[in-house]
Amino acid sequence: MPRQVDHEGRRRLIAEAICRIADQRGLEGVTLRDVAAVAQVSMGAVQRCFRSKDEMLLFAVGYVGERITERVRARLSGGPAQSPATALGHAATEVALLREEHRAEARVWLAFVAQAAVSESLAETLRISYAALQDLFARLITEATQSAAAPPEPRREARALLALADGLTSHVLLGHLTPDEADEALHTHLAGLWARLDATKPITAGRAG
Known part of the structure; x- marks a missing residue:
């Protein structure tokens, strides 16, 4: 057989x-x-x-994006119950690929991003990955700010957070920031988000451990 x-x-x-x-x-x-x-x-x-090689690369970039997204989802669903704000901090840190064990993955992701600048098919695949992450961020922001006195525009805030997390990957790889400095920048942004919202009950943006 x-x-x-x-x-x-x-x-x-x-x-x-x-x-x-x-x-x-x-x-x-x-x-x-x-x-x-x-x-x-x-x-x-x-x-x-x-x-073709292009078909291989398209599958590979989708595979890497899927792996990052699944790791974010696993971080959100695993462990003890966490507030939406804490969950958002964990998710953003995973997307930024700040941990040493994710450094190779970060280099590969940025290689795909650079190639996507001259490849529309790769760019489209990356846009799909970014859109899924942005939707996840927007959902968590909505859940975290349900009691806010001044509710945010979740998609606008999600776009800013995703752009920051994604950009920090480059800064760490280039040595402009250490992982700890990038983590601090990310969580300073999140703390500023909650402060701007003037929530009726305090929400703490937990650091990802």
């Missing part, structure tokens, strides 16, 4: 290989031959999963 092939699992394996190569050499260093070698599959197997 022919052996069953887990095509989705193989595509994810290839996406992991692309990320490892991109982390070391940038996206220009991603070749079919090297992807096959790192993934430990044949070049024919790679070609059966993806018709």
Whole structure:
């Protein structure tokens, strides 16, 4: 009987290989031959999963975005009950990729962002990932400010927070800010948000640990 092939699992394996190569050499260093070698599959197997390098990159960037989003959701659902404001702090920190264990992922993400500036298909995939995160931020802001005397415009605040979190990734990678300084900047912004809202009952924006 022919052996069953887990095509989705193989595509994810290839996406992991692309990320490892991109982390070391940038996206220009991603070749079919090297992807096959790192993934430990044949070049024919790679070609059966993806018709072109562009198709491989599109899947890989979606894979990385999905991994970040799932980690945010897991952080929100795991552990003890937390206020929406604390949950927002955790989510924003995850998106900023400030932890040492996420540094390689941050380098890969920025490589995709740079390439997306000249690739509309990549840009569209990134926009979908950013839109999902912005919607999540907007929902948490809405939940956190239900008792505010001056309710915010959740989508506007979510856009600003997402732009800040995303920008901090670059500043840390370039060495302009340390992870602790970036974390402080992020939570200073959140504290300012709650102060501006003049909530009727205090809300503390917890730091992500």
